[in-house]
Amino acid sequence: MIPHITSQPEISPELALWGGLECTVNRVRDEYFSQMDRNGHAERLQDIERFASLGIKAIRYPVLWERTAPDGIESADWSWPDERLPALQQLGVTPIVGLIHHGSGPRHTSLVDPAFPDKLAEYAGAVARRYPWVEYYTPVNEPLTTARFSGLAGVWYPHGSDEATFIRALLTQCRATMLAMRAIRAVNPQAKLVQTDDLSKTYGTPEMEEITSFFNDRRWLGWDLLCGKVDQQHNLWGFLTTEGGATEDELLWFRDNPCPPDVIGVNYYATSERWLDHRPERYPENRCHTYRGIHHADIETPRVLATPTPGIAPLLMETWERYGLPIAITEAHIDANREDQLRWLLEIWNAAQKARGQGADVRAVTVWALLGSFDWNCLVTECRGYYEPGPFDVRGGEPRPTAVATLMRELSSGRPLSNPVLQGEGWWRRPGRFLAKPVATRTAVADIAVRGQFKSAHVQPILITGATGTLGSAFARICEKRNLAYHVLTRQEMDITDPASVEAAIQRFKPWAIINAGGYVRVDDAEREAERCMRENTLGPTILSLACIRHNLRFMTFSTDLVFDGTKGQPYVESDPVNPLGVYGRSKAEAEQRVLDADPQALVIRTSAFFGPWDQHNFVTLALNNLEAGLPFQAARDMVVSPTYVPDLVNVSLDLLIDRERGVWHLTNAESVSWAELAKRACAAAGVDPGGLEEVSAEACGHVARRPENSALSSERALLMPSLDDALKRYVEAVQERAHGVEEELPGEAAHYAS
Structure with a gap:
């Protein structure tokens, strides 16, 4: 067990509501897929006022390298962020500036390019000089998850499908993050790093213990590198240096040049917790995989565990115990019918409050995809037209506020919750959720405490x-x-x-x-x-x-x-x-x-x-x-x-x-x-x-x-x-x-x- 950092800041007085804009610019072969072109925000300045109306204190906001300076700093076009970042500031919304979002940068580089870290750092320094008042940054969103998609699963550029490419992409992104923050802090010493990644956890049958344990160690790897926790005693040292092909010197560089996040940004989905089963014949074919020569089922826990996992609250405590750093839930979103979108957000909000009550410094819950998202059901590898609305629905051209927007305003202002559909449980806790014969486990049912927010017991x-x-x-x-x-x-x-x-x-x-x-x-x-x-x-x-x-x-x-x-x-x-x-x-x-x-x-x-x-x-x-x-x-x-x-x-x-x-x-x-x-x-x-x-x-x-x-x-x-x-x-x-x-x-x- 890696000890957590002992200096613990005071918990902020209240849980804040943040927002996030789905802004992915991912590359598949030689084609780029841009969410902001599809959701229309690239051309709509007035969205800034819509976002501010939700009561959010901060927003994860893109000043993306691929869009701003695809051909180098000398030819950068700053007109888009020049309008939008000051507008956010004037309306009291703090921007958390993102530079790379599930992307691999402009065409002249990639996640396995040795020059990628220095190139991103150059861009980061230019952003900081342009906007010296910006305090919060996420230079690279979800480096571990992006490395998996790009280096191991072969989904995104450069389409690697082996452990070595996965590790190379991860190390490149983490080094880029550290150098980018160094360049930003040369301009603004008070700049803070909000480092996001998927807060996953894996469970499984005893026969899958080796892979389950490996996945549960691997989920921390990006944050561990940034915090300088990776040395010869780390559980994955052997994996990194043998299968991953990393050298001892490059790994120890992270130890000797730590850049711990000022806020650990955890992203959590209904698919974040996984169940591995050595009996693939029990499950749908599309949930079965082969990893390290072992054919098995890999399925999201709500679809198979008879008793639901407790949800995100215990995972927040694990994160707090491991790092002792402030935490924000930086993506709270589910692809579901409207009432389940509401129930998911409220469940995560309550879980964050519960973790705070247990001593964890959880600062905020971020409602993700303020304008919805396109084609994440195929990992944005194609433009199929599949759309998931968020607080706003953009299918009519002008964004239309949904019930999620109303719930956000109620949470941010402390008003009573008004939507009666919150009284039900989400699909991830209902009896009809299973895709296979349920597996009995010892996990506890979550303490959701939704109904306590309503005065009437009548549904x-x-x-x-x-x-x-x-x-x-x-x-x-x-x-x-x-x-x-x-x-x-x-x-x-x-x-x-x-x-x-x-x-x-x-x-x-x-x-x-x-x-x-x-x-x-x-x-x-x-x-x-x-x-x-x-x-x-x-x-x-x-x-x-x-x-x-x-x-x-x-x-x-x-x-x-x-x-x-x-x-x-x-x-x-x-x-x-x-x-x-x-x-x-x-x-x-x-x-x-x-x-x-x-x-x-x-x-x-x-x-x-x-x-x-x-x-x-x-x-x-x-x-x-x-x-x-x-x-x-x-x-x-x-x-x-x-x-x-x-x-x-x-x-x-x-x-x-x-x-x-x-x-x-x-x-x-x-x-x-x-x-x-x-x-x-x-x-x-x-x-x-x-x-x-x-x-x-x-x-x-x-x-x-x-x-x-x-x-x-x-x-x-x-x-x-x-x-x-x-x-x-x-x-x-x-x-x-x-x-x-x-x-x-x-x-x-x-x-x-x-x-």
Whole structure:
């Protein structure tokens, strides 16, 4: 055991909230992947004010070498940081300046270039001279993790796949950090190093003890080098000098020139804690690996341990006991549905408070990816368009604050926490989280203490109308999976057209929100049952919205593409004027107007052409079932719609509800196709022969009610749902899984930091 540093500073008076901007510029072969180009911050100065509105005291902020001086200091372009760093300072937000973020520098160098440390130090000195008032720096983000990706896993440049390249990349980055701080302190002697890396821990079966112990020693290696703790007595000395190819002199240079962090920055994800198992046959193939000749499973602990690990709090104490230096959690983020993003942040905040109560000097929790992040599910090796929102969602162009932003403001100001979804447990602690037979361990359940922050013990549900309908049952299924308290109401429990019945249901269940997922859905029959259609689709939502106003509840209701007449000739957006052709469309259009006139805070979702894996009567399922059975199937070739995958619709709608969004939103899978084209695309996804498909005119379909020729929906607010091809692929997988009795995997982190 390496003794920790004995001089311990006083603990800061309160835990601070920091923010972080995902700014990775990683290189894959000869292609660079820049997060700031994709999230838009590279061109949006006004984001600075958005960040300050969150109540953060500091922000991890990029002045990246690759962007500022790719061709040398002489030709550096300082205009971008010249605007932004003073703006942060003026608004009371301290910048923690990062110089390299998961990158390998400009094209003329790399992580295994012996000249890399001196070159970065030259750039660091230039930054310090340009901004002598900047106090906090992270010259190289996550050197150990970056070395693993670039030198061992072969994912990023220079794409090494051996221990020697891994160690060379690590030593290069650590030396670069030390020389960079030396150059910075030559300008500003008070400059402080905030050194980040993944705070991981590995567990495993006894048969995996050798590798488990090695990984648990290796996780400290970057910080150990900087602190001058690596000498002949270090547990990994032999590994460094034999398999790693490091010389004794270069290792002892770190001992003789220590540069301990002023703040140990620990990054923690749901994938940070790993389970190694010598029985790979028990696990999914994509969780199995071979390391040092041993084939084994390497899986994130929430997916396999029967009893969850306690989370980050004990790991913070390990860090404190090892180094005795101030600690900040420098990345707190999870790729999950909105309520689990909130629960994850609150759990980490509480864990930091707990560690402080046990004597550890934990200074801050950093909410990571203020503008979200792109394609981390493939380790940013491709631009697939996978996006994880953060406190702001940039998919609409202008960043839209989410419920995470509200939680940040409450934490930073000490206000009571207001979001009722915090009362549930996150997916990483729920019974349905496993990907294999659970493994029993002796680990303790975390002391989350979430519910203690709420005055009421009553868990407020979401009330959902439409118990027997496609949408209502889908909401029930997904709320169950997402651990959102809910109750699906039958007409006997609440008649939405009867104000007294609505009032009684609210008094009985005491919800925080009502989702109107029911109503009259028979478009053709509505032409002869107009009164009934208007009562259920217009009067009912109006009564619900008025009740929600009285009780201060959130309200969400659903509308349709049939509020449009189809003459625009291109997809409709939210602000386009409505002009329904039939009774059904008119009932929905009038409902929209009456609901929003009564309650501008209400959320109205327009959508179109449902398909999904849970009912047998949607167009895609009927088409595939008929065509696969060799039966003919007719579909209109001259009616254009925007198909909508029901699970996507429900998940995104719930996120918007939790975000307290309002007004009209268009939610579809963002493509305009005819019904016939949809059938052919579904056949292609399912591997079904479309030979029996009969493409006919809309007139031949025999509809009673007039329908628009082109009612495709787009959005001027944001395109929040995946592509149609992606949705069809997942639809086919879900149908196949259900046929084999398997449910879909819970949402959660990609293999972000797998060993």
